[in-house]
Amino acid sequence: MRETSRTRRSRGAAAVLTAALLLATGGALAGCDSSSDARGNGAPAKRRPSPRPTPVWDRSPDSIAAVGDSITRGFDACVVFSDCPEVSWATGTDTKVRSLALRLIGEPTAVAERSWNYARSGADVGDLPEQMALAAAKRPELVTVMVGANDACRDSAEKMTSVDEFRASFKASMGQLRRTAPKAQVYVSSVPDLMQLWSTGRGNPLGRQIWKLGICASMLGNSDDVSPKAQQRRTMVHQRVVAYNGVLRDVCAKDLRCRYDGGAVFEYRFSGEQLSRWDWFHPSRNGQERLAEIAYRNVTAAQPPRA
Template identity: 70%
Template sequence: MQDRFARRRPRTAAARPRTGAAVLAAACLLGTAALTGCDSGAGSTTKGAAAQPSARPGPVWDREPGSVAAVGDSITRGFDACSVLADCPEVSWATGTDGEVRSLAVRLLGDVKAASRSWNHARTGARMAQLPEQMGLAAQEKPDLVTVMIGANDACRDSARYMTPVADFRSSFEASMRQLRAGAPKAQVYVSSVPDLKRLWSTGRDNALGKQIWKLGICPSMLGDADDLGPAATARRAEVRERVVAYNGVLRDVCAKDRLCRYDGGAVFDYPFTGRQLSQWDWFHPGRDGQARLAEIAYRNVTAARPPA
């Protein structure tokens, strides 16, 4: 909203009628001085005094968006939640239709509208470098809200040395936000933190079946040699965790620069997933129960009067 300043006619040779001066004085007495630039002298202004613009109001966060588009990686696709090594988008925390999960879209829109007013553009295996393309697709839907959960695959590489550099991660996320704003300038954005991969390793490594699936190539930088507790393996896992923490710092900082973006405050990273909430096939990705927990976190943060601290 633009600030409004009083416009005053320059004095002419003809004297202003007293009735005009009286009206102006009365307006000041009625409390309109702040809007018209009146001072204590009727019909005059204080020399050198400049009208002060009012503070620009911030955007109002819509706690009841009418449509949802999701971008991200395998978690948002419900990977390994229904069957081994397969997507199951119907249980997605963001846009799924499963009655047990009650996705964010279902909680916000209801079952019927969620089916027609939500879109899932996430892709299993996606890294931050692929997010600008997904954001472009999401922008075409003109959604009220876009959910973002990505970054785990940037840390889950064949080796820790191949993890996405933090600077590149930042550059790609900034490009993603620009891509969204180019097509959907009014869309709100909810950004989830990257889960704590080390906690997931710690929780799942006691499951023999899960560790066999891990050997197929799931997050080798963290899950490789799952039973090795030696110094090198411990240092590797700590390095991966530190990179995830850095990624979350980027998500927080870039989101804070956008007036319609809300970061989860690290809620997903801090969530203590248990075996009950993990996939019964790989013991790493969220299962149905874990997807439901993610939906709860998102709904709580999206509908909160204030963003997470």
């Protein structure tokens, strides 16, 4: 049968369409093969997990509330057996110490208006939820925490706060803050190394006499006794402090607006010049200044310190 021009045109169009389909299909298959070959096993490429959200951290907060114990109250830094909050590492107005608040906020008058110190000498972690409630009511941009020394400083090592109790109280404190001030940042200081303080202070005759009055007896009691039993007692206290710091680190890590100091205060080696000349245990003005430096460095760092 004779082929008409219309038939030829129809057949040519069909051929072009078929060729186009084959090219498209081949390209798609080649794309799949290329991806499989790149992995070397023919398996489809896996998606990379999404990065964790970056914590929200303001490196220049403009108001500060402090909670904790006698160290944050400046105890024995100015007058014997008395608080001296003006030299507090956290909220003090002393221009020589240059507290964290002074370094962040500026002039002493501004610090007095925009900082609050709710720490209490003798406080332990069980007192922290109440202090946090007072701090949260001020809606500060930053809350500083230094607590735990009094939980380890007992009449005997057996009476120290248990690690479970410590964790429960600290978690409750963070919960108390978050209910009222959900966006407040928290800077958590590690507990100082009490054994290092004993090692430094025991060389001073006056310090040894003062310690006999009962200051941190679990660590400082019978300070000249280096028998195995005494050393075992001090080791128990030391290990409990290490455990407390682990709790502070772990609980803080679960809050995007909390920053632990990475153990910086625990690792700091206080010298005699940095201890109170009245009790050779609490930080002096010089010691408070060192604590302020550590806090400022960690609060203003681009990244949190490694724990």
